[in-house]
Every structure is written in structure tokens, then in C-alpha cells.
Amino acid sequence: MKDQPQTLLDKLWERHIAVPETDENPAVLYIDLHLIHEVTSPQAFAVLAERGLKVRRPDRTIGTLDHSTPTLPADENGELPYGTPAAKQQVEQLIENCGVHGIELFGLGDPRRGIVHVIGPELGLTQPGKTIVCGDSHTSTHGAFGALAFGIGTTEVGHVLATQCVLQRKPKAMRVTFDGELQPGVGAKDMALAMIAEVGADGGQGYAIEFAGPAVRALSMEARMTLCNMSIEAGARSGMIAPDETTFAWLEGADRAPKGAEWDAAVADWRTLVSEEGATFHKEVDIDASAIKPMVTYGVSPDAAAPVDALTPPAANASDAKAAEYMQIEPGAAIEDVDVDRVFIGSCTNSRLSDLREAAEILRGRQVKDGVIALIVPGSEAVRKAAEAEGLHDIFRSAGAEWREPGCSMCIGMNGDQGAPGDLVVSTSNRNFMGRQGKGVRTVLASPATAAASAVAGKIADPRDFMEGVSS
């Protein structure tokens, strides 16, 4: 068995088996890092209380506030403008639960607070070789570092709080290889949407995806996070990329990363976290990265994605027809030139410094079209600080965009940041589901560059038309 070449998934899985999987029982899988937030944890803490159980490893548990928190600053009395009293109560509940159980919480006012999938990597909590879970499907993001990271439900949040383990069957291995080189004006978000369009919204179901190939190797850590983040939109709970020099360079010196001799030992170990030559994948997909164009969605499922300069395909069935009706985008229509009401740049998919720089490149010296509301929400306090240090906020404000406090914001709209019914929102988030950004709101997923270009044009636009020396 040992001679069988192993996948990265095999290695990560094997390292965390507390009790092996049998025909009768799933594996008891040890979790190195448990991230919690206010939305999916309260009922789990309630179960612990009912059962008289303690949080077993508060030192492996980290809390942050992101989903229900306002992105507007406190008023003159220091009161935050919560969307609803329930949102405020949910935030207070997590503060209380973390206090009672001795869990470190990056709470309101903490310079380390931010979207859970932005701060984990930022602080160096996310590391190669770890198992990482969170009651949030975009936990796949952390796989960009060569970790096994996946979203869990609230019952499982309770399991991890109580035992530091989850019961899991090993997923099948899928590899998505991006060959070639990306064209200028095309990025990780476009790769993700192209991949989901190719395999379908359920193409990764039952699999953990490993992203590989030269175009993936060439990506920055932030871009790799964007790609892994969207794995769940193809139905895969995990996405991962084998760690390399890019990974180590990002982590070196990070607050919670190993230091000194421990760092050297860790890197030596992390270098072994690669899929071996000849390892078996249950499913393989190859994509030519050089053929990918800036991508946008035109329907209500993330696999309804096409190049921005394309026409939408004909409706294949009743679901497609219903989606086209909701989106008010006729099958066969040009995607470019669809009028835009709002633009949202943010979310755990695209709210990191490089995303904001990408948007700023296009917005610099330009104006958001009259009547278009553009919201730019950094992923964390650290991202905000870094962006402000290089003046990005001034570029955004000069262009007429709003620069907000960190949080999930309009990706999920739980904090009151929403579109109005019928609005078309070009959004750098991850889900174009009906009503996701507010009742009746039509969401078009895109990269930060495409979103910024669309804000300026007032219609869905090709970012390459706004880039010097780049042709579409």
C-alpha cells in the first residue's frame, strides 16, 4: 500500500486519522484549526451547554465576527448600525460564548478582525498540512496553502468544539490542471468561473479538488485563495494547492507561523506535501488557461458563466428559462451592455489587497457612472489598513465609490448591505443565487477588474478595454 503513489489529499488525510474509517464507521478525523463565526455557532454552543460538555481545545479554536457586522462606522454615541436587533444579539452571543469557553476572539475593534477566510491566512493560522474546518462552506479557501479545509454544519461545529474531531468519509480525489499562461486582464476569479462552467455546479460533488498546472503555480497566494474559495461552487467541499515557495514566502514572518528552527523544520515537512507522480485521481479535468477570457455569470447558478464578450447560450430547459426570466437577460443576448445598478467589490473570494489594487488600477482617475452605487469592502482590518496606507481608499472615494468597514457585507446581505429589488449587481463574491444579495436582486459574478470596469461603464464591461496596452 505504501508504495502506491499518494495524492496530496491522501497525505493530508492520513496525517489526521485519530480512528480509521471502516465499512461501518467514518474516520474520526482530527482537526488542527477550528474557525468559528457568529452565524453558525450559537446552536452548537447551546448543545454543549445542554450536554454539560466543555470546549475541548479552545487553543485550537478561533472566533471572528464577520457575517452580521455592519460595514458602516459607529454613530456619535458609539452605537454600531446593526441591520436588525437579531444581528446584534448574534454578535453579542459569540462574544459571550468565546468568553465563557476561553476562546480567542477577534472582536469588534480588534485590528485582527475580518472575514474568517481572510484572517486565517493573514495571521499565519492557516498552514500547509493542517486540517481546518469552519461552519462556512467557503472554508475551502484555506486549501490554497496545502491544507485540508472544508465547511461543516452546526452539529459538526458542536462535534469539533466537544472533541476536536469530525466524523468523515474520505472524499474522492479530483485534479483540475490549468495548462498554459493566463492572458493579461484575466485572473483567478476567471479561472474559477471557467472551471465551474466546464464541470458544472455539481461537477465536484463528493470530491476534494486539487488545482495544479503551470497557470496555478504562477498565481500569487491571494489568487490561489480565490480559486480554492470557489471549489464549493462546483460542489466540492475542499479545494487545495500543493504548497511551494510562493506559499512559504507568504507565511514567513506571519504572526502565528512557526519561527526560527521550527520554521525550517516546518518548511522541510511542507515540501513533502505534493501529489506524487503517478498518483491516482478519480476525476481529471484539463483547462487551457491561455484560452480563458474575463468571465461573468448570466444566470442564477455559478456554472452559468461565460466570457464577458460572449452571447448567453440558449435555454436548455425550464430551469434555464426561469433563470433568464429572473435575470432579465434573454438567452442569446450580449452579456456586455447589460445595465448595472450596483457594484460590490469584497467577500472572502475577492477582498484582499491584490483584489483592491486590481480594482483601483481601473478606477484610478475614472468615475463610477452616475446612478451606479459602488461598494468596496475590505476583507479584514489588516487589508483595510494596508489599502489605506497606499491610498487605495482615496482612489475609490475620488471615483465615487463607498469605502466601508471590513466584513462579509453584500456577499450574503445579512448585515443590511443589500441591493434593491430588481437591481443588477456586478459582484466579486461567489454566489449568484436568487435573492442572495437582497430580495429580487440580480447578481452577476465577476473579477475585481471586471466589477470596477462595469462600475465605470454603468454596464457589464470587459476590463481589458480599461487597461493600457491590453486588447480584448
Added chain:
Amino acid sequence: MSIEPFRTLTSRTIVLPEENIDTDQIIPARFLTTTERAGLGAGAFYDWRYDEAGNLRNSSPIEQVKGGQHAILVAGGNFACGSSREHAPWALLDLGFRAVISSDIADIFTSNSLKNGLLPIEVDEKTHDFLINNPGIEISIDLETQIVSPTGVAPVNFTTEKFARRCLLDGVDPLGFLVNQMASIKEYEDVHGR
């Protein structure tokens, strides 16, 4: 600690033929600010069941669930994709559903549902097509034998992950099982420096 066992169910279906019905449709995010499990049925499929003015659309087939005779939801492929919110099965259960049948059900939702006594069942395309095209038929589900028997078409087998199935049949809570593994968990921590 035990949970309510699930062994058999005979009920009628409600059909939602749309593909890719995501968890934001099942329970929109604005209902997730609750810190409770109970009462989420009020928000279940809210934007499908209520019009812009907040009036119940009587035309929605979902309303039939309230009569108690239609506890089986038949849905289009890739059902419950999207977010990991366990509020989705909580909401469906609270509304009155006990089982969901589709050709293809998302992983996290399946895992969440099994832990709450909502039975997710995947069937072949042909059976699925029949069920989609025949709303309201009576179906018998036997979890022990893993056979689903719809009226008017041959019974078909389905597969439920063995451990989850055992837990449902016996009314065993998986958390109790995990807590009983504590010696192995501690040993793992010692050996692996955790």
C-alpha cells in the same frame, strides 16, 4: 443521549422541479440571524412562498406540506447546493418535511440532514423523472432495507452512509459516539504533538 429514530415513512410528495435549488432559496440569509434552531419553517422557501407584499402565494405547492400528508420533497438535480447552513434542514423539518428525493443532493446538506432526521435520498434519473412528473403520489421509504417504493413505478434501492443510517435507525446521536472515542483522540494528540 438519543435522537428520534427514523425507520419508515409513507407520505405524498411535493415537487419542485427546478435544478440547483440552493440553500439561499431553502432559507434566505436574512433568517440566519437567529441563535435558535426552532421556528425556521416560517422562513423556509420564503421568497417562493410569499409575494413582494409579504402575502402568501397560495399557488405555491409548498403549502401542501402543512396538511401533514405531503412530507416528501422531490426536487430537481443538485438540490441544496451552496452554503453549509444547517438552518436549511432545520427549516425543512420545521415546515413538515421528513425526506428529500433528488437525482443529486449536495454533500454538506446531506451530512447536515442526516444528523437531524431529515432523510436525503438520491435516485436514478429515470425514477427521478417519473417523480418530478407525478407530483403528489404516495411513496413508501424503508431505511432499513434502503428501498423507496413510489406508487406507479418499480421500487428502487438507495444508499445511505452506513453510520448515519445506523444512527437514524437506532436513534443514536453521533456526538455520543465521538465522545466515546476520547481515548483514541487523546492518544492521537500525544503521538502527533497536538
